[in-house]
Structures are given as C-alpha cells and as structure tokens.
Amino acid sequence: MTDIALADLAAALGLELVGDGAIRIRRPAHPAEAGPDDLAVAMDRRYGDALSAGRARAAILWPGADPAEHGLDAALLAPRPRYAMAGLTAHFAPPTEAAPGVHPSAVIDPSAELGRAASVGPLAVIGPGARVGAGAVVLAHASLGAQAEIGSGTVLHSGARVGARCRLGARVLVHPNAVIGADGFSFTTAEPGAVEAAKARGAVDTPSDAGHVRIHSLGAVAIGDDVEIGAGATIDRGTLRDTVVGAGTKIDNQVQVGHNVRIGRDCLICAQVGLAGSAEIGDRVVLGGKVGVADNIRIGEDSVVAGASAVGSHVPARSVMMGVPAMPRDRFRRLHMALGRLPRMMERLAAAEPGKP
Amino acid sequence: MTDIALADLAAALGLELVGDGAIRIRRPAHPAEAGPDDLAVAMDRRYGDALSAGRARAAILWPGADPAEHGLDAALLAPRPRYAMAGLTAHFAPPTEAAPGVHPSAVIDPSAELGRAASVGPLAVIGPGARVGAGAVVLAHASLGAQAEIGSGTVLHSGARVGARCRLGARVLVHPNAVIGADGFSFTTAEPGAVEAAKARGAVDTPSDAGHVRIHSLGAVAIGDDVEIGAGATIDRGTLRDTVVGAGTKIDNQVQVGHNVRIGRDCLICAQVGLAGSAEIGDRVVLGGKVGVADNIRIGEDSVVAGASAVGSHVPARSVMMGVPAMPRDRFRRLHMALGRLPRMMERLAAAEPGKP
C-alpha cells in the first residue's frame, strides 16, 4: 500500500513501459477519478475521453496506445486487460484484516491445534479437536466445528461457519456468513408420497398423510486447495460420503450446494446457483448466475451454462447450454427466434383461413 | 457411534437378515469405500459391481438379493430403500455438537428462562424474557431475541437468529445462519407509484418522486413442532398477524418466506424457493428448488411444483405444476413439445409460400 515507481510496477507485472518510469504510483483508479499520484486504469479505447478529463499522469492502456495523446507522462501497455487487472489489484490489495495471534475474547477448545502464525479474531469459536493450519486466519465471529480442519493460509471471514469434521485445504477463502457443513435436505416417508406419485403418474391421487422422516447426514464436506466460497453460500454435508469441491474452484455468493454433490476442479459457480443433491459437475465447468441443476444430474467437463438456466438432464462435456429447461445454445436461439415470429405467422395463417378461430 | 451386531441392527430397523448376524458394524458406507467393519449401502442392483470391488463383509441390499453372490457374508434386505436409509442414518448419526449446560461466554439475560437440561453454547445470546425449552440447544453464536421462545428439544445451530417474540415449537432444527423474524419488506408511497401504474396501464407514465414509506411488522413468526429451517433461510415477521410455518414442514437452505405467509403442515420447500408476502401454501405441498410464488397466491394442498417454476396465479389442490409462468405439467409438456417442432414447421410453411418473409 506504499507507493511504487512505475518502472518497478511494469517489471512486477511484466508489462511494457512507455514514458517516465520514475513516476510514483499510490493506487490504481478509475480514469475519471484518478489523481496525479494514481494509475488511471483505461485498457480500452472507450475510456480515452475519461482519461483526458482526469488528472492522472500515468495510466495502464491498451497495446499501441500513445500516452502523450491523452495528456499522460507515462503508461503501461496491457495486451490482456483482465489478466493485467489481476496482477495490478493483487499488488495494491490491502492485507486481510487480521491481527497476529489469538484475540483474548476468542473461545478455543483446549484440544484444538493452531498452526504456526495462525490468527484467531475476536469472538471466534474453535471447537474440540479442530485444526487450524499455519498462517490460517479465523476472523471475528467465525466458527470451526469439532474435528474440523482448515489448511495453511486459509481464511474464514466474519460469521463463516465450518461444521464438525469438514476439511478445507490450503489458501481457501470463505467469505462472511457462508455455511459449510449444514445437514443435507433429505427426507422420506414410510409410504410413497406426493412427489413419487407426481413423477410416476403426473397427478397426486394418493396424498400421503405420513410425516417426513429424516435421512441424516453422516458425511462431511471436503474442499480442495485454492477454493473460494462466497458470502452467504451454503454447502451441505453428504449422506454417507463427503460433499466435494475440487481444488481451484470458485463459488460466488449465495450459492447452494446440496448433499453428496461433487464439483470438479477449477470451476466457476456464479452467484445464486443451486445444485440439488448428488449433482456432479465436471472440471472447469462454468455456471452463470442463478443456474439451477436438478438432483443426480451430471454436467460434463468444460461446459458452460448461461445464467438463469435450469438444467434438468445430463449435459455432455464441452456443451454450451441455455434456457429453462436448458438446451444447447444454438437450439435455444432457434426456438426463441421462431417463437418471436409466431404471432405474425398466426395472423397470416388466420387471414388465409377466414372463418377459423 | 459404537459398533453393533448386524442382527441387532436388523431388529432395530425392522429389516430381514440373511447370513451371519454376529458381524459387527461400525458405520454404513458407500459400497466402493466400505471396509470390513462397514455396512455397504447398495440397495439398487446397479451398485453390484461397486460391491464386488469393495471390502465389505456385510451390506444392505435390495429385496431378493443374495449376499454370497457379491462376496458378502451377510446382508439386510430393504424393500423401501430411502426409508431404510432414514433408520440406518438415524442409528449412526453423531449427536449434536453441544456440551451440557451453559458455556461461561454466553450472554444470557437474567430474565430469560432455561428449561431442564437445556444447553447454551459459547458466545450465544439469549435476550430478556426469552424462554428455552427442556433439552433445547442453542449453539455457538446463535441468538434468541427478547420474549422469543423455543420448544423442548429444539436446536438453534451456529449463527441462527430468532427475533423478538417469535415462537418455535418442539424439536425444531434451525440450521446455521438462518434468520427467523426479520422485518417484512413492505413499503408504500403517499401517491400511487410505478408498480401501480405498471399493473394498471402496462406503462410507467407517471413516475413517482415520493420516497418509500415503511409499513412496519407488528407480528412475529410462529413455527410448529418438528420443522426444519435450512442454513441461510430467512422468514419475515407478519404485519399484523404472525407469519406461520405448520408442524412437520421442512424448509431447505436459502429459502425466503415473506411477511404474512402461511405454510401448512408437512410441506417440503426445497432450496432457494421464494414465497412473496401473504402467499398461502396448503398442507403437504412440495415446492422444488428455486420455485418462486408471487404475493397473495394460494397453492392448494398436496400440490407439487417442479423446480425453477414461477407461480403467478392460484393453484388448485393436488396439482402438478411446471414452468415460468407455472402451468399444469401436461400443458407445459405439450407447449414445450410444440415449440420444439416450430422452427421446422415454419420452414415448411415458408417453402409452401415462396416470396413471403
């Protein structure tokens, strides 16, 4: 968070420097808001006007841009803007809000193990037999259940809950109020119930009057290295085995992961996605915001499902899916376009068939 | 959690035993992962190969199965697999992670009443006049508001919030970070606003510039016996009366229940369902994941609504509904099939009418 010479920043990010590398940079900023000590971030030509309106002396620009043309003394040139943003924001990101050591108000069971340089914030709770890895951080009001385990460098943000016996790898980020390891939602009845009737016969002709009996969750949740779990997300335990999230997978806010779900490596699961029980998501799958996946459905690796789609049947690898219910994107577009032309076609047909409704 | 002889387990679950009942079982397990002390769970023929690959000596199988054929010394036979799972997992479920008594770090108002054998975990908060039933458990970081009440055997998991004056019955399970008794979302304006204009005339021709005025929630939330409320679920208070959840109803993670909603008994409300204000859900209704129900809508008893549907008009009892907007399942399928054939039909018509667009 201290300032840095533009030439040093160029070297750190592996970007081409044009102009005065001695300019010192305090922080990156939106071009319209950037002051003389800021690096204006304008990696697309459409920000040109905003740049001229701002007061920055230096900017990060698109390849081939000329800083002088925008009234700048220097620039970094970024051939792949989002990747440059990753490096740039990593350089200037504030450290996690964690004081070293254990806050005196935290409640830590004597049988818990804390790794070297772990940090436990105010009013956090660490249960019996729990293990906190080296350099891991448990922030205010977070809780780690009995025999649960978090790896080195993992961060539990404020109010995050990790249930008993769940295991998180290294460098996992669990955002505020996320819940890992709640019980699965799994019930049955002594006699066949309404859902079974509806599935079998399409009608509810034999309403069950029996109450729901609970299927308990004996498994836990196992999360690989370098995973993120968004604020308010919930991941349920498995019934007999663990619910699994593969290494490198990023899960956004308010995502729901049901019991027994298995998510592969390096997936992107956007906000408010819901994965019903026993769904299987392959490696590198991308699910857009609000996607729903029905229980026991498999989505093959490298598939992409557009936001707001509902997946009700298996999806082969490398598919691009869209719609409610989800179908291949090309088919969705064809149907949607045909539907758009339908009212006019019906009018034409009606005109050709006078007297018909 | 100690081991049990297979014969005793058969008796406890009411299942037929075939083979050596003296084998001692430590836990149920997935057939591929089951060791010699585990009971492999394989109640469907498709698990046959996994069984042969595992090391289990005993399994729970489908009716008519022969344990010897799968290299087993004994088996339980389950005519209704999910019901057997309920009994089996209940037998082996670990106890709630609650130490007896009141943790010294909990903050309990002197005017609160704790029932016999109630347990209050670290850093929990119990407000003035609140009542905790016999054997009830309030886990770490959970809070119970002023004059709120939970029945005997009810469990508030970590971070669960129960607002002032809300009342929960016996044996209710409130999962981590669920919120019962937030204020309803109810606003008005001094003059008619955009929504009223849109509903009345389909256009927003008189934008209101008045601010929103709050309608306060004077009611609370009343929850019957044997209800479950999932992790991160939210249930708002009523305006004049209580919002109500009937006995035996199970609510999954991240479900939103608006103000004045009345949910009947023994319903299943799957994850991420949203019930807008004053919706009424009859007894034994099943709502699939992500279903939305508009405000003031009634869904009749024993109805089933498929996941990802949006219900915008009243639903008669015993209906099976699907779609956005939701319609009877048979109609949905008919329309969906017709839509699928539409592009080809349009091509045929275009071919028959050369020169028309």
Next chain:
Amino acid sequence: MTDIALADLAAALGLELVGDGAIRIRRPAHPAEAGPDDLAVAMDRRYGDALSAGRARAAILWPGADPAEHGLDAALLAPRPRYAMAGLTAHFAPPTEAAPGVHPSAVIDPSAELGRAASVGPLAVIGPGARVGAGAVVLAHASLGAQAEIGSGTVLHSGARVGARCRLGARVLVHPNAVIGADGFSFTTAEPGAVEAAKARGAVDTPSDAGHVRIHSLGAVAIGDDVEIGAGATIDRGTLRDTVVGAGTKIDNQVQVGHNVRIGRDCLICAQVGLAGSAEIGDRVVLGGKVGVADNIRIGEDSVVAGASAVGSHVPARSVMMGVPAMPRDRFRRLHMALGRLPRMMERLAAAEPGKP
C-alpha cells in the same frame, strides 16, 4: 406501545374519524382476531364479514363505510389503505431491541469512534478506526470492519457484517446476517478460457487448463441514507471504485449485488434478486422477486421488471419488462398467448396436410 384514544390516533394519521373518539386503542389487529381494545384493520369491503365475526369496537375502514353497519362504535376512514398502514404500524411498532450504551461483552477497538447515544449490543465487534454515528445501534453479534462507518440512526441487526472501509449513511437498516463488503467475484486466466470461447464461437473447443487468477477488490461499498438491506443479502465491494446503493433504496432479503454495481435512488429490489457485476440500475426502478440482471447491463429509471425475469440486455427508462429472457410486457404476453395456441394450430395444419410429419 401504550394505548391511545381513537381521536388522537385519527389526528396523528390525518384520517377522518366517525363515531366515538374516546375509545382507547391498544394495537391494530386482523379483523377476525381483534378484541375490544384493538383497532380492527379492514380497509377493503371483503373484510366486512370478518369484522362482524370479531369483537372489535373500532376499526380502520374504507372511505364511505358506516361503522354501525359492522357493529362498531367508531372508525377511521382511509382513502389510501397502504399509506394508512404505514402510519398506523409506525405508531405501534415496538422500539428496536437495543439497550442504551455499550454492552460489556462487545469488543470495540480503542481507535473506533462512537457517536452520542450510540448503542452497541452483546458480543458485537467494532474494528480499528471504525465510526458509529449518533444514535446508531449495533446489535448482538454484528460486526463493523476497520475504518468502516455508519451514519446517525443506522441499525445493524444481529449478525450483520459491514466490511472494512464501507460507508453507510444515516437511518440505514441492515437486517440480520446481511453482508456488506465481501470481495467481488472476479477472476481471469492467463490464456482465454471457456467462457470467452463460448461467447465468441458458441462452442468450447479450446478448454483452458490454466487456473483462475483473482482480480482483487480495492473498492468498498457506499450506501446512501434511508436504505434498507434485507436479511442474508450480500453486497460486494467494487474493483477500483465503490459499489453504490442510492439513498432511499430498499433491498429485500437474499438479494445479491455484485461488484461495481450502481443502484440509483428510491429503488425497490425484491427478495432473491441477483445483480451481476457492473450492472447499473436507474432511480426508482422496481425489480420483482428473483429477477436476475446480467453483468454490465443498464436498466433505465422508473422501469419495472416482473418477478422471475432474467434481464440480458439494456432496458430503456420507464419500461415494463417480463420473461426469461426479459422483454417488454406486451410482447411477452403476445408470445405467451401465441405459444398457448400453438399445439392446436399444429394439429389443424397437420390435418390439412395429410402424410406430413
């Protein structure tokens, strides 16, 4: 919460009184449940029968109603029922559950500043350099991060999280377990990934094997005066600038607001709405429950989007939108009606073309 003479209540609410103004009112109540000390709330003729069945002596009725006809001694007449409800419920709303002063179990950094008459509840956490406005209330288990700031009269309900450097205006209500200021969900890869391939070519032909690299959130969240944030809602920080919520905007439970989003003034954002990164929502926009808005999409001022719609392209001001994907309401209705007639039309065409599939 003490009782009030009906004549005084009429004066306070600016409503016409008919009959005995000396009757003392203890609380407003549903007409069927109202006792002799209650004010039955029956501002629509359809409550007439419920009124007659109840035991109320006074009611709030529709304009022109005659209290005697319903067995009442007096009535207030409300020309705009919901607006009358706002005044009525405000009068009888219980005060926030906050004791004056700072609870001894709260953990407050010595560098934090508390305004005059601020209240901090049990086990709340206030971080270094944080500022709490005059009369603001931080309830049990809520947390306020380093250098964060809440204005005068603002209330953080139980378990609410406000991250470092976030700024909330005056009279903001943050409901239980809401999260303001989690990190944005923003990742990239060194080489183009599956989403880019899918967008460009509609197929995932070059699966990336590179891991996701994080774009950090250097911005915070800025929230105007008189905003409400619902239970379990999540609002992420911006990348370079703050994520912004304009004054007077009301956000319901379980709403997700992505990084860099800008929401205008006086909007109503209903439950479970999801706004993807960099979406821009104009002033006075109303988004129904479960609406999704894709990233970088703009919705013009005074627009209304019906519940369960998915907005994937820009929306002009004053639009009324509906559907997945969202389209103008009239167009949605026309398409939906045409689709409903499609199966029968196909049958007719098939009958006219024997031999064709």
